[in-house]
Amino acid sequence: MPLTTALPDRCDHVMTRLEYSAKDQSSALKPPPDAAGVIETQGLNLYYGTFHALIGVTIKIQPRRITSIIGPSGCGKSTLLRTFNRMNDLIEGIQITGNVIVEGANIYAPGCSIEQLRKRVGMVFQRPNPFPLTVFENVAFGPRVHKMAGRGELMGIVEQSLRAVLLWDSLKDRLHRSALELSLEEKQRLCIARAIAAKPEILLMDEPCSALDPIATARVEELMTGLKSRFTIVIVTHNMQQAARISDDTGFMLLGELIEFGDTDQVFTAPRNEKTEQYITGRFG
Template sequence: MNIVETKDVNFYYGDFHALKGVSLDVVKNSVTAFIGPSGCGKSTFLRLLNRMNDLIPDMKLTGKCLINGKDIYDKRVDVDELRKKVGMVFQKPNPFPKTIFENIAYGLRVNGIKDKEFIRNRVEESLKGAALWEEVKDKLSRSAYDLSGGQQQRLCIARALAVKPDILLMDEPASALDPISTSKIEELIFTLKAEYTIVIVTHNMQQAARVSDSTGFFMLGELIEFSETRKMFLNPSKEQTQNYITGRFG
């Protein structure tokens, strides 16, 4: 089943045509990776899915962008509700200057949940989901800034999981981390797929090959090729894809 469906999406920052007629579907409970050189539009596309691009002044969008069959750019859509359903993890860990506990509880609190018992359980569940519970269970009231970079990123993943999204968007989630933290995040992506649909942007082609089920290759705002990851890396159908994954440019 397709959880995300986009059709002929064009996106402009002012005069700059950032996405050119992109159409692609994302299957539920799969991992989809976007690769491509810097400035190719892969992050822009990712940010369309939770309407993060709304924050950019002077942006324009044409085409259709459906999640669970509903047009997320429809006027009646409540953006805050959408972002609850479509969580996001950013390139650099961005924990709030609060305690570890409060970082996770934040998403629940802003959505009006007050039941302390419920919040406590959800915090534990989310930290376990992000494979961080064992490391932090004794220091939940410590500042999130006391954690290492890799732990902070898993905290941010736990924070996103706490509001029970359907989709988790990850914008180069491991690019600021060391190799060990990176492999932990990758393992995590693999286990999260059972419950969530994951869309990940990455600079690292090996990472895309390791974690994803399907891969999209973007270049200059166009989706050049989108197919099963194995096929994309073993037998790409376009020459540009072949050139990129063999490292001839990018």
């Protein structure tokens, strides 16, 4: 895959264009003592063949907070999310310029281990996708492939992870049944538990509630709020109410550009950009 990194002049250019977003962050947050759980992009451009899908995106996602990325369909929000754990690498004909820095390391630099990156940056997908294995084997998948635990410790990790998503009590007697027998909500919770079991710092969630009914959505949102003390959570959603309810920071994307990024209250009550205002007030979408 052709890959270029860090074109300094381009980065500078982008920084001036998106200056306001950098200002927002510095006013809203103190800089973190270390880089744990921080995701930063600098002048990130992504092309699908000739289609320019991400245009000069510069964003700094803060640790132990929920950051939501909103915007209309096709604006590039999922694409952006998938650059954070390099899931876009699976698509042919993709080209990336600029930097993506996860916990202080440029993840598109040569020599960066994709497996280690994905261990630190877990992902939950739009449709719950438990493997056709048992509940236990699903949760144990990450620890097993990363050889994180001996035979005896595995059960402990599985229990912790299932407790974290509030599934332990209902599933502790069904650990060796197929995960495909669970309800949709349980499946999505299981997928979150599976991601947590690999002990990541960051959780990426790509419209994690769009397949769920409103009650299940509310419960999964509650779960995410509970998890943010331990993980940096980045959630892509087309549901603005959801972004407003659960996130601390919000980024608004349109046609591949990050139009506005800042504190959720500010973005929803006093957007700086006219397009953000038009979108959140429902004038287009």
